[in-house]
Amino acid sequence: MYEQETNGIVIRAEPSYLEGESSPPDRFVWTYMIEIENRSNRGVQLLRRHWRITDTHGRTQEVNGDG
Numbered sequence: 001m002y003e004q005e006t007n008g009i010v011i012r013a014e015p016s017y018l019e020g021e022s023s024p025p026d027r028f029v030w031t032y033m034i035e036i037e038n039r040s041n042r043g044v045q046l047l048r049r050h051w052r053i054t055d056t057h058g059r060t061q062e063v064n065g066d067g
Helices: none
Strands: 002-006 009-017 030-038 048-054 060-066
């Protein structure tokens, strides 16, 4: 599990390999569980998301969208 805290907001990401969906050596499929915890004393709202995913070959895919 990966975890990062910024200004009282904790983001956790836990990747899981999907063996049944993968076909090595060319196709590896992963799923991610994302948890957001507000440890601050103020309300927050997720408005947007931005993911930068880099595979083992150094290829990068970016995902943007509403939160």
